[in-house]
Amino acid sequence: MLLALESSCDETAAAICTAEGDILASSVASQIEIHRKFGGVVPEVASRNHILHVRPLVEQVLAEAQVKLGDIQAFAATSGPGLVSSLLIGTSMAKALAVAESKPFLAVNHMEGHLLSPFMAGNGPPRRSVALIVSGGHTMLIHMTGVGEYRLLGRTRDDAAGEAFDKIAKMIGLPYPGGPEIDKMAAKGRADAHSFPRSFMDGESLEFSFSGLKTAVLYELPKLDLKSESSLADVCASVQEAICEVLVEKLVLAAKRCREKLVTVSGGVSCNRGLRAKLTARCAKEGLTLLLARPDLSTDNAAMIAYAAAQRFQLGHTSPLEADVDPNLPL
Numbered sequence: 001m002l003l004a005l006e007s008s009c010d011e012t013a014a015a016i017c018t019a020e021g022d023i024l025a026s027s028v029a030s031q032i033e034i035h036r037k038f039g040g041v042v043p044e045v046a047s048r049n050h051i052l053h054v055r056p057l058v059e060q061v062l063a064e065a066q067v068k069l070g071d072i073q074a075f076a077a078t079s080g081p082g083l084v085s086s087l088l089i090g091t092s093m094a095k096a097l098a099v100a101e102s103k104p105f106l107a108v109n110h111m112e113g114h115l116l117s118p119f120m121a122g123n124g125p126p127r128r129s130v131a132l133i134v135s136g137g138h139t140m141l142i143h144m145t146g147v148g149e150y151r152l153l154g155r156t157r158d159d160a161a162g163e164a165f166d167k168i169a170k171m172i173g174l175p176y177p178g179g180p181e182i183d184k185m186a187a188k189g190r191a192d193a194h195s196f197p198r199s200f201m202d203g204e205s206l207e208f209s210f211s212g213l214k215t216a217v218l219y220e221l222p223k224l225d226l227k228s229e230s231s232l233a234d235v236c237a238s239v240q241e242a243i244c245e246v247l248v249e250k251l252v253l254a255a256k257r258c259r260e261k262l263v264t265v266s267g268g269v270s271c272n273r274g275l276r277a278k279l280t281a282r283c284a285k286e287g288l289t290l291l292l293a294r295p296d297l298s299t300d301n302a303a304m305i306a307y308a309a310a311q312r313f314q315l316g317h318t319s320p321l322e323a324d325v326d327p328n329l330p331l
């Protein structure tokens with residue numbers, strides 16, 4: 001059994017899984033309400049709250065899994081990418097537990113957690129596929145040929161998809177985090193009400209860019225009546241359509257280019273209902289098998305970190321106690 005901690009941004013999370021990666025307990029202490037009044041994550045506030053939550057969460061998952069600390073074979077934590085001061089809380093706690101119990105420590109890449117999450121909940125084992133990871137900090141296409149064998153195909157040149165959702169939501173007066181708010185409003189709007197730009201849609205590029213979309217919405221703002229629910233819903237639906245169309249088209253293009261039939265989608269933005277519907281329809285049309293991370297495993301959680309740690313542990317990997325955190329850790 002492995003115990004994993006996640007504290008890369010504003011969620012503190014702990015999970016326990018078997019050596020095979022089956023999740024026995026998982027818990028997330030969200031700080032969304034705390035950061036909402038600031039309109040975004042305040043790093044120092046996040047780390048202070050991680051300190052408050054981390055120990056109770058460890059005790060909670062041990063109780064939930066009915067496991068004693070001495071039964072844990074290895075302790076894992078996210079070591080990057082993320083906010084340095086947040087990463088230090090989870091890694092320090094996992095290292096302290098590893099030292100106290102004389103067990104190995106594993107530093108886990110947060111993006112590997114997202115990447116492998118579609119294979120959890122009975123969809124495993126991790127295998128050849130083309131992955132789209134869409135979170136608040138990253139938008140990446142990856143060709144995966146096995147655990148630890150990842151080739152970056154394309155990424156965003158500016159904002160991540162989740163960041164675009166959040167920034168645009170803020171511009172139109174919706175609360176943080178904006179992705180789920182736009183998702184809700186979009187269901188009531190017309191996706192063709194505004195024609196917003198889609199970048200690098202030349203049928204060649206696997207790079208993304210969302211800053212043009214942000215600027216287009218900014219220029220549209222004076223013409224909008226955001227007090228009218230239908231006009232707000234139309235903007236949300238049109239923004240969501242612009243973001244999702246690019247994500248879906250590039251994933252299909254990447255799969256064709258890599259000659260893979262299995263595609264996976266993970267990260268917070270993969271909760272988006274418009275994106276899920278579009279992906280399902282388009283993949284069926286293209287004869288692609290689609291594995292979508294379960295919504296509770298899409299947003300930040302420690303279950304995916306435990307699962308990734310278990311895959312690595314099975315391969316005999318461990319990390320030194322001196323392992324550093326890295327805010328820009330590449331996959």
Ligand code: KG4
Nearest residue numbers: 135136137162179180183268269272299300
């Ligand atoms: O993966 P995640 O929880 O954290 C990072 O590693 O960044 O992703 C958070 C991002 C936020 O930008 C949030 O607005 C977005 O995921 N998100 C959504 C939805 N749920 C979360 N974006 C669009 N639609 C959603 N339903």
Ligand code: ZN
Nearest residue numbers: 114135299300
């Ligand atoms: Zn994440």
